[in-house]
Amino acid sequence: MMEKKEIRKQYKMLRNKMSEMEVKEKSDRICQNIISSNLFQQAERILAYAPLGNEVDIRPVIEEGWRQQKRIVFPKVFGDTMRYFEISSFSQLKEGTFHVMEPVETNPVDWEEALVFVPGVAFDRQGNRMGYGKGYYDRFFEGKTDCVKVGVAYELQVADQLPTEENDLPVEYLVTEKGVWKRQ
Numbered sequence: 001m002m003e004k005k006e007i008r009k010q011y012k013m014l015r016n017k018m019s020e021m022e023v024k025e026k027s028d029r030i031c032q033n034i035i036s037s038n039l040f041q042q043a044e045r046i047l048a049y050a051p052l053g054n055e056v057d058i059r060p061v062i063e064e065g066w067r068q069q070k071r072i073v074f075p076k077v078f079g080d081t082m083r084y085f086e087i088s089s090f091s092q093l094k095e096g097t098f099h100v101m102e103p104v105e106t107n108p109v110d111w112e113e114a115l116v117f118v119p120g121v122a123f124d125r126q127g128n129r130m131g132y133g134k135g136y137y138d139r140f141f142e143g144k145t146d147c148v149k150v151g152v153a154y155e156l157q158v159a160d161q162l163p164t165e166e167n168d169l170p171v172e173y174l175v176t177e178k179g180v181w182k183r184q
C-alpha cells in the first residue's frame with residue numbers, strides 16, 4: 001500500500017517535470033496514433049476526458065471526433081461516483097471538482113457500449129492502471145463489459161509492472177507516442 005503511494009508520487013513527478021512543449025509534442029503524436037487507429041475510426045460513441053495538468057492532451061482527438069459526427073461525453077464527479085454528459089463544444093466545460101474541466105449537465109448518457117479514453121498516472125503493458133487513488137474509473141466501469149478501455153499515456157508513464165489490487169480494472173489497450181498496444 002505504501003509502495004503504491006510512492007510509485008504514484010514518482011510518476012506524477014516525472015509527468016509534472018515535462019515542459020509545455022514536450023507535453024504538446026508528445027500529446028500530438030499520441031493523438032495521431034489514436035486518430036489513425038481502427039479503434040477510433042470504428043467508434044461512434046466515445047467516453048473522453050478533459051486533460052488536467054500535464055495529462056495527455058487529447059483535445060485534437062475530440063475535435064476530430066466531433067468533425068466525424070461521433071458522440072462524445074465527459075465525466076463529472078458527484079461525491080465518490082462520476083457520471084458522463086454529452087457536449088458538442090469545449091465551451092460546455094466548466095472547472096469543477098479537483099479543478100477538472102467538467103461538462104454541463106444538460107445531456108446525461110449511460111451507454112453500454114463505447115470507446116473509453118482513460119487517463120492515468122502510470123500504466124504497465126499488462127493493462128494495469130494507477131490513477132489518482134480515488135477509484136472513480138474502477139467503480140464506474142465495473143460490469144460495463146462492452147466498454148473498450150484505452151489507457152492514454154506518455155511512454156515515460158509506462159512501468160514494467162504495477163502492483164495490482166482486487167478492484168483494479170485493466171485497460172484493453174494502451175496508447176503512447178510510440179504506438180497502440182493491446183494488453184499482453
Ligand SMILES: Nc1nc2c(c(=O)[nH]1)N(C=O)[C@@H](CNc1ccc(C(=O)N[C@@H](CCC(=O)O)C(=O)O)cc1)CN2
Nearest residue numbers: 049050051052053054075098100119131132134136137
Ligand atoms: N482529466 C481527468 N479527468 C477526470 C479524472 C482524471 O484522472 N483525469 N478522474 C479520474 O479519477 C476523475 C476525477 N478524479 C480526480 C481525482 C483526484 C485528482 C487529483 O488528486 N488531482 C491532483 C492534481 C493532478 C495533477 O496535476 O497531477 C491534486 O489535486 O493534487 C484529480 C481528479 C474524473 N475526471
Ligand SMILES: Nc1ncnc2c1ncn2[C@@H]1O[C@H](COP(=O)(O)OP(=O)(O)OP(=O)(O)O)[C@@H](O)[C@H]1O
Nearest residue numbers: 129130131132133134135136137138139142167168
Ligand atoms: N469497484 C470498487 N468498489 C468499491 N471500491 C472501490 C472499487 N474500485 C476501487 N475502489 C476503492 O477506491 C480506492 C482507490 O482505488 P485505486 O487506488 O485503485 O484508485 P485509482 O484507480 O488509482 O484512482 P482513480 O480511478 O480515481 O484515478 C480504494 O480504496 C479502493 O478500495
